[in-house]
Amino acid sequence: MNILEIQQLNKSYGNNKALSNVNLSIPSGGIFGVLGPNGAGKTTLIRIINQIIDQDSGEVLFKNQPLKRTHIKNIGYLPEERGLYKKMKVWDQLIYFTRLKGLSSEETKNKVEAWLERLEISHWKHKRIDDLSKGMAQKVQFISAVLHEPELLILDEPFSGFDPVNAELIKNEILSLKEKGVTILLSTHRMESVELLCDEIAMFNKSEKILSGKLKSVKNQFRTNTFELKIKNPDTLNVPATWHCMESGEYHSYHILIEEGKVNELLQQALGIGEIVGFKEILPSMEEIFIQQVKMHENG
Structure with a gap:
């Protein structure tokens, strides 16, 4: 079942189009990545789902029902622009948000x-937010988004402000929430996070959805048959000129374009040249796909 269905969604700010006829299906229980450059429409989409702003037209369904105020208790939201009360103590703030x-x-x-212990900040619970480092404050904001155990958790740049150790901690918490059945909508510019976490993605540019699907299918769509x-x-005297040497020494690494169905022939040929110690297909990274698609959309 899809936890969210977005149908023909439109939103403009004056003469500026933020969303143009956007259709999106977000299945329950996975991590769905929303990607795009600044100004693509991601934040507008998130704000409509959170009922912070209204769409001009179109519909959002939450578990097959039109989105309404009572659904707020089922949704958790970590905004990119953090929203904590700086003069308030950590404990008081979290109690307040959860109530x-x-x-x-x-x-x-x-x-x-329990959450303060899990994120290793129990000893800071009686400190004011403005006494905390940026990373510590981010942890408090993350806790405030998940305390009420939402069915849908929206994370807008959740790794912003974290060092590698704490980014890993938050990543593991996100995966743990997924295992418990929470649906996670992840908006990020960090393509390595998309590769590690997302099951499906939708890519936006200039108010339009330009690409969507399961992460593995999207990557396969842009295969180049390079190995x-x-x-x-x-x-080396018998190495074909079409093999591009990328690394030499005791071990030589080659990038080779292979026609469909010709892999076994290539390996047979390679056995006559030396001992094969590694062979894999080179799939494009999400960063490469992202840059290519945005440029194509802007030039098209």
Whole structure:
């Protein structure tokens, strides 16, 4: 089942189009990446789902029902522009946000304690937000988004401000939430995060959705049939001119364009040149696909 269905969504700010006839289906229980350059329409889409702003036309369905105010308790949101009260203490702030979502006082305290321990900031709970480092404050904001155990968690640049150690901690928490059945909508510019986390993606540019699908299918769509072959101590005199040497020494690495159905022939040929120690297809990275598609859309 799809947790969100977005149908023919349009939004403009004056003469500037933010979303143009956007259709999107977000399945339950996975991590869905929303990608695009600045000004592509990602933030507008997220704000409409969170009911911060209204669309001009089109519809958003949450679990097959038109999106309404009562769905807020089922949604968690980590905005890119963080929204904590700087003079308020960590503990008081988290209790306040969670009570707004309808949790009881006792239930709230237990959940806050548990999350502070999980993110290793229990000793900061009586500090004011403006006494915390940016990374510590980000952890508090993350906790505020997940405390009420939402069915849909929207994360807008969740790794912003984190060092590698804490980014890894947050990544593992995101994966843990996915395992528990939470649907995660992830908006990020970090393509390595997309590669590691996302099951499906949708790419936006200039208000339009320009590409979508399962991550593996999208990458396969842009295959070039290029392979990397690594050979130990090759007979370089017999290496074909069409093999592009990328690394030499004891081990030579070659990039080779292979026609469909010709892989076995290539490997047979390589066996006569030296000991094969590695062979793999080179798939384009999401960063390469992202840049290519945005340029194509802008020039097309």
